[in-house]
Amino acid sequence: MTLIDPQLSAQELFTAALDLQKEQKHIEAVSYFNAVLEKAPEHFAQINAQRFVSVWGGFKQAQDRSAWDQYDALQRLVIMGVTQGQWFVGEATLAAPLLTNFSLLAFTQKHAEFVLNTMNTQSKPDFKHQRPALNKKIKLGFVGADFFSQATAYLLTAAIAHIDRQYFEVYAYDHGEHVEDGDEYRERAEAAYDVIVPIGDMGDVEVAQRIYDDGIDVLFNIKNPASARLGVFALRPAPIQIHYLYFPGTSGMPFFDYIIGDHVITPPDLDSGYAEKVLRMEGCYQPNDDQRQLPMESSRDYWDLPEDAVVLANMSQNYKITPQMFEVWCRLLQSDHRRILWLLSGGEEVERHLRREAERRGIDPTRLFFSPPMGIRAHHTRLRCADVVVDTFPYGGHTLTSDALWAGTPVVTLAGTTFASRVAASLLTSVGLASLVAWHEDEYFAKVDQLARDAAQRHMMRKHLDDNRYVFDLFSPSSYARRFEKLMTETVNNHWQASRAPSF
Incomplete structure (x- = not known):
């Protein structure tokens, strides 16, 4: 929590907020902008516009660093931005659990206004389009x-x-x-x-x-x-x-x-x-x-994983991991002491934050394992060593899910209403594993829990994926092209x- 001297004037607070913003210390800057608004509400529009620069910057930092102390508060401010005509763009918006289809649409349409307004002063060619001739490619x-x-x-x-x-x-x-x-x-x-x-x-x-x-x-x-x-x-x-x-x-x-x-x-x-x-x-x-390469044979020991563990894995970028989904993953670890969680490393700071969050939820932080970014074939090989890939929400794994299925590892996903939350559901449906699609959080937990307990079912799914790798339409670029x-x-x-x- 940021401690702010209550004796500072509104101007001093505003100057401090801007300085923090320039230093990319957005989470702290938001606290100062909030304090300015309390002392100078008559300047709301000016202060609020500047505040939202740091609201969005701070929320992205909280996502990227898995620094979640202010995650919920910042996310609520992001939602408030929808009603106040603010806009934010980029994939980070897709990973915010409270942003609905309509919030995302509102943000992108405000972005569109900005794009079009910047072009109003430009001269524009007058292109005339004609239907292609019947014999034309x-x-x-x-x-x-x-x-x-x-x-x-x-x-x-x-x-x-x-x-x-x-x-x-x-x-x-x-x-x-x-x-x-x-x-x-x-x-x-x-x-x-x-x-x-x-x-x-x-x-x-x-x-x-x-x-x-x-x-x-x-x-x-x-x-x-x-x-x-x-x-x-x-x-x-x-x-x-x-x-x-x-x-x-x-x-x-x-x-x-x-x-x-x-x-x-x-x-x-x-x-x-x-x-x-x-x-x-x-x-x-x-x-x-x-034409992607098949995973190589590899032992758990090669990846510094315990051979007898039940490995729940996710190799998405860290900004996709939300506190809510991490809570579910920790509950899954609590359900069976043999389970470990294997994640993509976002660096020492991120690893430290996620281990701290696990410990807060009663999980021994040594049950979290991390793997660095690596080449495609090595990535497929490590996915093969997982028992179940546990998908993120609301921005699920897209390339990650198809990589896991190519490697022969089942994925459990939670589908919502946004495009980003439903891609893994489509991928799983296309390979005959629609049963691994959950439509609410409790169902997601139950599906992962059941699959993690049932080695025979995992073996059956792995065989299904291996035997049909070159049969599925999903992995046929010629079928896709048609x-x-x-x-x-x-x-x-x-x-x-x-x-x-x-x-x-």
Whole structure:
């Protein structure tokens, strides 16, 4: 708790708050801004706007560091920001348990207002779009920065390579940094896309003009809206623009016509939480790679784990771990002394915080084990050593879940109403393990507890995953490409039919 001298004036408190903010000490800064508001409520608007910079910065720090003393208070202030017209963007919003679909939509739409307002003074090209001729290939363009060994390329590249070039051409517009020679997924991307256009040094108008001149029919954003080239999309260089894959939630942007989901992730009754129209893939919306390496044989001892333990694992980034879900995991540890919790290391500070939180919940901190970030095959190998992957909520494991299933390890997930909370449910459904999807916290606890107790059931699930690894549609990029082609052909046809329909 931050101790504040009550004798300080409002101006002195405000100056101290700003100094703390500059030093990135956001959690402390929020306490000072709160004190300023008590002494100078007549300046609420100015103080509150500055306070929310640190509210969001502090909440992100609490997430990243697993420093939860002020987590709930900061999260409540984030929610308050929705009602006060504040906005925050980025994946951290998806991991906040109190942010509903409508809160997330409100934030992203405020972000959209900001983006559009910044463009009002810019001259805009007047692009005229025409329906592609019947015998013309449909041109797909993907705008992103991760055409190298990163999760998006890791998932998408194989499917791109399988798209039928008799009917489609596929362009990449790359605004990422220089990629080192020899990067596996960069080399695969260069083979998969028909053209990769470097756009990092080009302005938005120039990029939009290039996309328009290339005749792109469907343009995809595959980047977080916080770091995407939104100015390019706002210029409407393509007749159809789609928010896809990288950021699992609505963009809020009026210039994205569609978001791609599926029947599990984005059922029709949740459509009102999206600014975009929802396109639903047949099967799971997430592409995957069948060329990823299989896990190696490995002992628990290699990973410094006890051989006789029941290993509950989660290798998500730390910001996805919430106090509420950690509480459930600790209850699961309390239920059986043989169980341990194996997590991705976020550094010594994070490990120290999580061990402290475990001890507060009556768990011996030595029952927590940590593993550093590592390469793909080693990652699959360690996942193979887990008994059950326990998913985070509300931002579940997406690439992590497909990695675990590829490695042959079952995952138990808790599905909510947001896109980010339902991806693992879709993945599990696609491999015939929908029974591992829980719809409320008590059910999640019961499913993990039962599976952790039943070695025979875990063996059966592992055999099911191993025997069908190359049978599941989930791990077939060629099957994904056919389903994606079908969706894109229907989308293009429907778009142009609708544009020709008479209005009344």
